[in-house]
Amino acid sequence: MRVFSNDCSFSYSWEEVSTANWRKYCPWNDKSTHVIAVDTLSRHVDPDSGILRTERLITVKQSAPKWLSSLMGGSDTSHVFEISYVDPAAKKVTMTSSNMTFSNIITCHETVVYKPLSDNKTQFLQEAKITAVCGGWQKIKNAVEEASVARFSENARTGREGFESVLEMSRRVFQNEKKEKERQKAIEREQMPQVEQKLMA
């Protein structure tokens, strides 16, 4: 088993990060193009804890190294099952996921946590346990694990970059929307007296 871990922070509030996280793999993220679909399978708020529990299916299309690809039957599409928990009181997002495809070759269990470091800084903690379960020599297993960790690490790096773009766009769009609302209100205020004047006449 290999463990991949990653600890970084985003210069945005936890609220912004946890909201943008729902669309981490939207078109604004031009780095993580290997994630081709994200579907929500179930979602509910736990009445006792107030925790929002979500199940998602993540579909990935990414070609493996040639020698590994034959082991995977030549398919380059895989699925990941994810359960996430948002605790708004504790300001904590926890996401756990594992691969559904190729699980007879390798298992990858990932946990991601988002927690606030300050009002405008959020911590991202990621840990993945990668284990080759295929038969064969230890040498092959080691090679499979190493290739997987390398790929995982590369995806984590591009994922971070891509998420930065999503965060930036989310903030910009939100600010524009706020401005637009204020502008509308100002117009309404300006027009009000005129309407009243017309009514008086």
Next chain:
Amino acid sequence: MYFAMSASIAPECNEKKERYDSCFLKWYSEKYLRGKGTEDECAPLFAKYKTCLTAALKERGIDKMLDEAREDHKESDLTNMPGRGR
């Protein structure tokens, strides 16, 4: 603000998914995170999306794989939802 979401595995569900996702994101940021969350307002949109998705997953044989994955994740609720399993 609430456009730009990821695609669905089933293109025929994309429109329903987009409607639901938009509703959810608005609810999440404007209500749930501010402690005013009842999730029901997006439930009708989710139901429509889910009907479409469930059929698509069954067609692709992914539904059975999901059952196994859920089984695999059983402990996750115990760790992450306090009060569960006691």
